[in-house]
Amino acid sequence: MKMIKTLMPLLLALLMGFTFQAQAADVDYAAAVDKSGKQRMLSQKIAKAYFFLGSNVRPDKAKQQLQDSVALFRKNHNELKAEIKDQGVQEMLAFVDFAIDEYADLASRPYSQENAALVLDLSETLLEASQDIVVKIEGLSKVKKSKIVNISGRQRMLSQRIAKYYIAYQAGFRDQNSVTQLEKAVQEFEQALGYLKQQKLNPPEIDAHLTKVNRLWRIVRGFFLGVEKGGLPVTVFATTDNIMDSMNTVTGLYVKASEASGG
Numbered sequence: 397m398k399m400i401k402t403l404m405p406l407l408l409a410l411l412m413g414f415t416f417q418a419q420a421a422d423v424d425y426a427a428a429v430d431k432s433g434k435q436r437m438l439s440q441k442i443a444k445a446y447f448f449l450g451s452n453v454r455p456d457k458a459k460q461q462l463q464d465s466v467a468l469f470r471k472n473h474n475e476l477k478a479e480i481k482d483q484g485v486q487e488m489l490a491f492v493d494f495a496i497d498e499y500a501d502l503a504s505r506p507y508s509q510e511n512a513a514l515v516l517d518l519s520e521t522l523l524e525a526s527q528d529i530v531v532k533i534e535g536l537s538k539v540k541k542s543k544i545v546n547i548s549g550r551q552r553m554l555s556q557r558i559a560k561y562y563i564a565y566q567a568g569f570r571d572q573n574s575v576t577q578l579e580k581a582v583q584e585f586e587q588a589l590g591y592l593k594q595q596k597l598n599p600p601e602i603d604a605h606l607t608k609v610n611r612l613w614r615i616v617r618g619f620f621l622g623v624e625k626g627g628l629p630v631t632v633f634a635t636t637d638n639i640m641d642s643m644n645t646v647t648g649l650y651v652k653a654s655e656a657s658g659g
Contacts, residue, residue: 423479426542426650427655428537429534429537429542429549430545430651431472431475432529432533433530433546433550434472434549434552435469435530436527437556438469438472439519439522441556442469442499443515443516443560444557444559444563445461445462445503446503446512447563451563453629453630457633473489473492485532488528491525492522492526495521499515499519502518509568516569541650541654544595545650548588548643551639551643551647554584558578558581558582558636559632559633561574561577561581562629562632565623565624566623566629575623575624578623602649605646606646612635612639612642615635616632
């Protein structure tokens, strides 16, 4: 009996270890990188929609986007909390629990310059936290293709970040940091698009979507680099959303390719 009592804690520890390993093995890390990557995009899309709504540009669509984006962010967040048990990821998700509540509250208020400044700041905070979660999950993955899922998925975020800073500038946020962040996002988007287009193993379907993105990008690129001139915010709204949708499709195709190859 004494030996059984002595061995019991060891057996429980071993059982818990096997259970954790089984749970870890069941996690689709490429899909988790994709999902956490969407959180980056949503952090920017919420703020973008708030600014477009406040600027009375496509107000009905912007309002719906804002509401849908908050709801999807919460859904993805809860799923990540249930799926990824790593302590570092869980700690950052706990921080996001607090941040998204405050962010959603601010974004639901009537537009004002003071509130818009807070929305802009929190969109940066939530992006930083979401990016940290992506990096942590990618680090847990043994799947080599999770890297390209991350790069492709980040294009979704950059499309919304660029639109966010473009419309924020038109709304009066014309400090040099906003211009610098916009220009940096444009440069990063172009570099990543070039990298993805050069992937020799891309199937024709991915290449077709990337060609479409490149075509759309050429339409609006000049607006962003000439943000001081303003103009055509409806075109920016629609085109960056089309780019985001195409990059979301591309990222999903990379996830499927990863699952099919097993890494």
